[in-house]
Amino acid sequence: MKTGITPTRSENFSEWYQNLITAADLAENSPVRGCMTIKPYGWAIWELMRTEMDKRIKNAGVLNANFPLLIPLNFFNKEAEHVAGFAKECAVVTHHRLKMIDGVLQPDPDSKLTEPYIIRPTSETIIGDAMSRWVQSWRDLPLKLNQWVNVMRWEMRPRLFLRTSEFNWQEGHNVFATHEEATADARKMHKVYADYMEQVLATPVIMGEKTPDERFAGADHTYTCEQIMQDGKALQAGTSHDLGQHFAKSFNIQYLGKDGNLQHAWTTSWGTSTRMMGGLFMIHSDDDGLVLPPLVAPYQIVIIPISREENEQELNDYAEKFGEKLRSLDIRVMVDTSDMRSSDKMWKWIKRGVPLRIEIGAREMESGTLTITRRDIGKESKRTISCDDLYSSVSDLLKTIQQDMLERAKKRNEEMITSVESLSELESNLSNGKIGFFRIKYQETLCPKFDELIEKYKISRRCLDDKDSEYVYIAKSY
RNA sequence: CGGGGUGUAGCUCAGCCUGGUAGAGUACUUGGUUUGGGACCAAGGUGUCGGAGGUUCGAACCCUCUCACCCCGACCA
CATH class of the missing domain: 3.30.110 (Translation Initiation Factor IF3)
Structure with missing residues (x-):
């Protein structure tokens, strides 16, 4: 049987993964070394993921903020372990002006910065600096904030989504008065992540603490969400760090307690990134292409009119109308009336992982029926039902697909x-x-x-x- | 930074050894026949052959230098 993606997963998993991303139109390598361009369809998935995650972060009592992209070099130097962990992968900004010299545009030697900036690989330091000013009294605590930004780590061996030199993420940074609160918070955000990955992405998670050799640079404890890909390899999909007083001491985050004593605060940080998308793709997709769980599918349903020239307009209109009806149920629907052969359209949307495909032909238009196929199951799930029945059951059907995908992934994990x-x-x-x-x-x-x-x-x-x-x-x- | 490799059409690549003025597949455009899990026929457009210098009547091809990227190691959300 012909598959949407060649080679198949069993033939060559990493090549399959590359081709999957191309075929689903998610992203491509950019002219910038190690950095990818996320294409509109891929970014639409990230936006949905982000919206769901942001909701959960806000429910945890955290507001968003935005800190500079550039961090003064000396900030970085304040926490020894942290520097050791990141120094080898920093992009450094040293000049602020270009100049044409001998016909070559290059940094103007006269514009050299007295102190270089580094492009943030993570923001503990610059946020720690701010927190030292924002935290004065025990009444200022806890202080919780998050930012959705891009960061840069000059990775030696990039792979689309899994490890890119620039990546998008959210990084949360919380400050507490006591060790107990901070420890509990690191654990809490760890749990928020795991729930999110299972409930929204349908990707099961193995939760646990990192051993000292794998811990975040500058943390006392790192809690991780590990996922198992279809080839059996692990992906660290999100981490939550109990930073103890390392950053509080390096950046002087101190508060005056109820007892009148000045003391150092306790901080946590926690992050999930576009790497999670790599996990999402590698866990669910098959040899025909992407398979998306309904909650993060840019289009949850695609409607494909199966038309001939003579009835094309009529069928397209009919399909549009039904699509509009489904949209009233708050479902994201694509009605593909583009000028392509219908079999080509099917493969296109199979490869892009749309959870439910609806085909409507002339006969079905007459009889008020349509044909549906689930992406997660494939051809054998194909059946014809009445429009009314679909309309009343479609929301549940999408929930079922979401649930089935999680169960399937869980079962595979056990094995x-x-x-x-x-x-x-x-x-x-x-x-x-x-x-x-x-x-x-x-x-x-x-x-x-x-x-x-x-x-x-x-x-x-x-x-x-x-x-x-x-x-x-x-x-x-x- | 070590070890290996590649730069030629939008993409994947052949041509280089043995110099003679650029090709295939695919994609794309148009027309026709098709159309419920990847169709076929015909016609059409497409290139500073990574860059600079050299050898030569003549360089994608030979020589020198240079730049970029990829793969294997150290790193990682």
Whole structure:
């Protein structure tokens, strides 16, 4: 059978992924090294994702703000671990003017900045600086803010959506009076992320704390949402950090307590990015292309008139009218009346992952029926029903699709996790080419032998298991 | 920064070894026949051959320099 995407997932997963993105018209590589251009259809998905996430962030009592793109170099220098973590991947702004010299446009040597700026790789520092001024009294706490911005990390090995030098994200930054509140907040946002990924993206999540070797630079605790891709590799889809007093001390975020004592505050930070889109695509899509869960599909339904020349106008009008009716139910509908062969239109929207496809031909127009096909199931879900029945059941149908996609992904996840007792059992699995996550006692991994396995099989500790933190998940990762 | 590779039509690439003035597939445009899971026929447009210099009567091809990008390692939301 012909597939929408070649090669298929089993033939070559990473090439399949590249072609999936091209075929679904989501994004492309840009002229700027490591940076992608997100195309309108891809950005529409991000906007929907963002809207849902923003709602949840606001429900958590956080307002949005906006800080500068550029961060003074010395800000970065204030937290030692943080610098160590990011120094190697910073884009640096050193001049403020261009000049034509010998016919070549270049930075004007006379415009050199006395202190360079770096393009934010993350904003703990510049936000920490602001917070030191905004926090004076215990009454100013907690202070919670978030920003939706792009950041830049000069990555060595970029991949569309999964790791790009520039990416879009939200970064939340909260300040608290006590350690307990901050710890609870880091945990809370971790939970907000996991719920969001399951309920909105239909992508199941493994929740846990990062081991010290994988922790965010400058954090006491990092809580992560790990996802399992169809090839068994891990994707870190979102993290929440308990920053302790590292940044409060580096940036002097201090408040006068009820007791009259000046003390350092406690901060958290938490972020999710366009990387989550990569997870969304890699978890649900199949060999015919993208499969989108209804909640983040730019078009939840596509209507394709199956027309001949003689009845084209009539059928298009009819389809438009029905599309309008569905829109009144708050459903995002595309009626494709473009001048293409109807079979071409079908493949186009299959590849773009529209959850539900409706076909209307001349006979159906007569009888008040239509043909529907679910994207997540495919051809075998094709059936003809009356317009009235669809109208009354379509909202539930979209919910069912959303739910089924989550269940399917959850089931696959279970099959992807292997429990092992010992390092030798782990190694025999790896050497046999077993893919997926491995769950093992954390203690077992604290030895040189495990470091060898890390080298040899390119695996890493993904996280301790939140359900039982004596266990750690091991996997290859993106 | 190490190791390998590639720059030729919108895209994927052939041509280079053995110099003679640029091709295929695909996409695109037009017309016709088609049309419920990827149609076919015909006609048509498309290039500073990454850049600079050199050798030559003549360079996509040979030589020198240069720039960019890709893959493998260190990094990561």
